[in-house]
Amino acid sequence: MNREWKRLLGVSVRENRMRSGLTQRDLAAxxxxxxxxxxxxxxxxxxxxxxxxxxxxxxxxxxxxxGKAFESEFWKPFRERAVPASKKNP
Numbered sequence: 001m002n003r004e005w006k007r008l009l010g011v012s013v014r015e016n017r018m019r020s021g022l023t024q025r026d027l028a029a030x031x032x033x034x035x036x037x038x039x040x041x042x043x044x045x046x047x048x049x050x051x052x053x054x055x056x057x058x059x060x061x062x063x064x065x066x067g068k069a070f071e072s073e074f075w076k077p078f079r080e081r082a083v084p085a086s087k088k089n090p
Contacts, residue, residue: 003050009059010050016066017048024048027065036061 017027024041031039036058046052063070 006047006053007050009054010048012070013044013062014048016062016070020066030065031061034061034064 017024020027022030024044028039028041028044031044039061043052047054
């Protein structure tokens with residue numbers, strides 16, 4: 001997992017957690033209940049800081065808790081970078 005991907009994941013998790021009104025401890029409990037068994041408050045704080053690596057399939061636990069809004073918000077920067085500048089401003 002590259003540094004930029006970890007940073008974007010952390011920002012997205014933090015924004016969604018705060019928008020939902022959850023503490024890190026509450027979100028970690030929800031993620032454990034949804035199947036993310038190794039999630040703890042400490043791991044969640046590292047994810048939000050952009051220093052922890054999660055396994056590829058573990059991102060689906062975040063989607064399970066936050067819903068499709070997480071998925072669309074998280075992938076937006078990647079989609080914007082993939083579109084050539086000439087197509088952004090015709």
